[in-house]
Amino acid sequence: MDLRQLRYFVGVARERNFTRAAQQLNIAQPPLSRQIQALEDELGVALLIRNSRPVRLTEAGRLFYEQALQVLGRVDQMRAATRRVGLNQNSVLSIGFVASTLYGGLPSLVRKLRHRTPDIEIQVLEMMSVQQIPALKEGRIDIGFGRLHHSDSGVVEIVLREERLTVAIPRDTPLAQDSAPLPIGALTGQKLIVYPKEPRPGYADQVLNLLHGHDVRPAEVQEVREIQTALGLVAAETGLCVIPSSARQMRSDVHYRLLEGERATSPVILYHRVGDTSPYIDLVKEVIKEMYAENPPWLSAEHNLPTRPSFAE
Amino acid sequence: MDLRQLRYFVGVARERNFTRAAQQLNIAQPPLSRQIQALEDELGVALLIRNSRPVRLTEAGRLFYEQALQVLGRVDQMRAATRRVGLNQNSVLSIGFVASTLYGGLPSLVRKLRHRTPDIEIQVLEMMSVQQIPALKEGRIDIGFGRLHHSDSGVVEIVLREERLTVAIPRDTPLAQDSAPLPIGALTGQKLIVYPKEPRPGYADQVLNLLHGHDVRPAEVQEVREIQTALGLVAAETGLCVIPSSARQMRSDVHYRLLEGERATSPVILYHRVGDTSPYIDLVKEVIKEMYAENPPWLSAEHNLPTRPSFAE
DNA sequence: TTACAATTATACTCAGTAGGTATTATGTCG
DNA sequence: CGACATAATACCTACTGAGTATAATTGTAA
Numbered sequence: 001m002d003l004r005q006l007r008y009f010v011g012v013a014r015e016r017n018f019t020r021a022a023q024q025l026n027i028a029q030p031p032l033s034r035q036i037q038a039l040e041d042e043l044g045v046a047l048l049i050r051n052s053r054p055v056r057l058t059e060a061g062r063l064f065y066e067q068a069l070q071v072l073g074r075v076d077q078m079r080a081a082t083r084r085v086g087l088n089q090n091s092v093l094s095i096g097f098v099a100s101t102l103y104g105g106l107p108s109l110v111r112k113l114r115h116r117t118p119d120i121e122i123q124v125l126e127m128m129s130v131q132q133i134p135a136l137k138e139g140r141i142d143i144g145f146g147r148l149h150h151s152d153s154g155v156v157e158i159v160l161r162e163e164r165l166t167v168a169i170p171r172d173t174p175l176a177q178d179s180a181p182l183p184i185g186a187l188t189g190q191k192l193i194v195y196p197k198e199p200r201p202g203y204a205d206q207v208l209n210l211l212h213g214h215d216v217r218p219a220e221v222q223e224v225r226e227i228q229t230a231l232g233l234v235a236a237e238t239g240l241c242v243i244p245s246s247a248r249q250m251r252s253d254v255h256y257r258l259l260e261g262e263r264a265t266s267p268v269i270l271y272h273r274v275g276d277t278s279p280y281i282d283l284v285k286e287v288i289k290e291m292y293a294e295n296p297p298w299l300s301a302e303h304n305l306p307t308r309p310s311f312a313e
Numbered sequence: 314m315d316l317r318q319l320r321y322f323v324g325v326a327r328e329r330n331f332t333r334a335a336q337q338l339n340i341a342q343p344p345l346s347r348q349i350q351a352l353e354d355e356l357g358v359a360l361l362i363r364n365s366r367p368v369r370l371t372e373a374g375r376l377f378y379e380q381a382l383q384v385l386g387r388v389d390q391m392r393a394a395t396r397r398v399g400l401n402q403n404s405v406l407s408i409g410f411v412a413s414t415l416y417g418g419l420p421s422l423v424r425k426l427r428h429r430t431p432d433i434e435i436q437v438l439e440m441m442s443v444q445q446i447p448a449l450k451e452g453r454i455d456i457g458f459g460r461l462h463h464s465d466s467g468v469v470e471i472v473l474r475e476e477r478l479t480v481a482i483p484r485d486t487p488l489a490q491d492s493a494p495l496p497i498g499a500l501t502g503q504k505l506i507v508y509p510k511e512p513r514p515g516y517a518d519q520v521l522n523l524l525h526g527h528d529v530r531p532a533e534v535q536e537v538r539e540i541q542t543a544l545g546l547v548a549a550e551t552g553l554c555v556i557p558s559s560a561r562q563m564r565s566d567v568h569y570r571l572l573e574g575e576r577a578t579s580p581v582i583l584y585h586r587v588g589d590t591s592p593y594i595d596l597v598k599e600v601i602k603e604m605y606a607e608n609p610p611w612l613s614a615e616h617n618l619p620t621r622p623s624f625a626e
Numbered sequence: 627t628t629a630c631a632a633t634t635a636t637a638c639t640c641a642g643t644a645g646g647t648a649t650t651a652t653g654t655c656g
Numbered sequence: 657c658g659a660c661a662t663a664a665t666a667c668c669t670a671c672t673g674a675g676t677a678t679a680a681t682t683g684t685a686a
Contacts, residue, residue: 045399086358
């Protein structure tokens with residue numbers, strides 16, 4: 001498959017007519033026909049219904065059309081951004097983050113950074129905490145926001161906050177009758193759902209270690225790939241699930257109770273390379289400091305321990 | 314630019330070595346060098362620093378590398394999804410939505426639909442309300458979720474709910490001293506920020522019409538492209554902004570007050586083609602009905618009028 | 627500093643393929 | 657059914673991507 005083929009197919013799908021599409025693409029009609037045929041051949045799927053005038057799209061073609069439009073748009077953006085950076089000799093600040101930080105301060109951090117540094121290109125990449133450490137060392141990212149402590153001497157970690165953990169409980173079960181914080185011991189003998197299944201170690205192990213440290217043994221542990229599935233299973237009364245409190249808003253048809261205990265938390269951690277002299281690292285810290293001072297909703301005392309980033313006195 | 318060039322560049326960027334990359338790509342080293350040169354030529358930007366061993370990425374190259382990875386991944390997904398649909402003769406349900414429905418029931422609707430119909434491919438496309446009507450008629454989407462009434466006889470609209478409007482007010486200004494609902498008249502003579510600038514007609518016109526209908530004339534109207542900018546300007550004390558209540562959660566450093574009055578609402582509307590016999594339309598309505606019965610948080614009485622979709626008696 | 631090993635760029639050739647032209651086949655509509 | 661519009665096929669040409677041989681450059685170690 002080839003970008004040219006995508007462009008050609010988009011042309012035909014838009015015009016619903018090979019001849020007109022060929023004109024707009026500045027080629028003759030026969031080569032256009034052949035390229036579309038080649039595309040269909042490679043996919044092993046018919047994209048167009050030709051024994052009909054005007055030509056119609058198959059269901060597969062309809063899907064492929066929208067996807068192709070998006071890919072082509074993405075390529076254009078990529079080209080433009082690369083030129084911008086290259087021609088202006090700008091630098092790139094590449095930020096890795098775990099999905100759960102999207103429910104915290106990340107979006108507004110990125111907005112603030114973009115606003116304050118229009119001369120650099122900010123790139124955000126979703127990745128798990130464990131992947132962030134090698135990504136930092138290889139230079140794929142400059143800053144990471146994750147939830148896992150690590151022991152790599154090449155990477156500094158700064159704990160930004162300690163978010164309290166919440167237990168998601170199926171409605172109409174005994175534990176859901178109360179809304180008071182739940183002692184960790186109450187999880188003994190319960191079915192537990194845990195995520196993500198991989199990569200390991202991950203947040204799942206944080207939860208399992210916490211229980212283990214309190215000598216709490218669930219009846220059964222089921223691992224799933226993502227939090228959405230986990231909460232779905234909770235709603236289906238398959239078991240309980242321990243989540244960071246900010247993830248409560250993801251689903252409203254289950255019952256939530258805070259987990260009791262000083263240690264029942266998950267940190268949000270900022271990573272960066274040791275000895276990274278880029279001024280942007282300090283800028284990020286600066287902006288984070290300001291954001292924490294504003295007392296945003298994701299920093300509520302109810303869902304966070306009263307710790308603060310070490311650089312934010 | 315060509316997908317082959319992206320694959321080649323990714324190879325070199327990963328290996329930081331032309332020779333090894335060429336081996337893994339199953340080509341000789343010279344053609345690889347030339348393709349990379351051609352890519353850099355077309356972009357007009359250096360992606361690699363060659364007078365260094367191992368080869369390093371420039372800032373532009375670093376950006377391009379991650380973007381290329383994502384584009385290639387996207388292409389693979391596209392190929393797989395198209396094959397899935399084509400080979401199994403599945404159908405595609407294509408859903409258009411305005412961004413603000415992301416703060417309402419859309420994500421969970423899509424999840425539920427995917428779960429209940431594993432045999433169809435669900436595709437979601439973000440687009441403004443006005444664009445959804447032609448998209449429906451052209452068959453680009455089958456279902457739309459928007460906020461605008463229309464008068465096209467080919468498209469049915471079903472008002473799902475009437476969401477109350479909220480005024481975003483800069484902190485520490487007189488209007489922000491109270492949290493009670495604000496009469497529409499209070500906007501007289503105020504500076505107003507309105508979004509989106511285009512396409513017209515859009516939500517901006519809804520707000521302007523509402524004011525006009527109450528003979529309220531703001532001192533000044535500033536149009537911006539998106540809600541984030543609008544709220545940013547509010548925070549910067551540039552003026553007030555009227556938003557759907559569900560958008561409150563986007564920003565916490567401004568003050569919010571409900572707008573008073575029966576008509577101070579913005580609908581959430583389901584569109585589909587007249588006479589669309591697909592069983593999936595009914596399924597969608599069915600699922601929406603269930604969701605509304607569950608009283609999700611985005612349906613709170615505080616932020617919505619007590620109307621319900623006509624099919625959900 | 628020099629020489630050698632490793633690695634990338636250049637020169638040249640060949641083959642595959644994209645595109646063009648001419649023509650045939652197929653569908654649509656009066 | 658016939659005429660027109662439109663897509664597919666056949667065939668040719670030219671370009672471009674890939675291979676081989678070789679030169680140029682970089683890093684390193686004596």
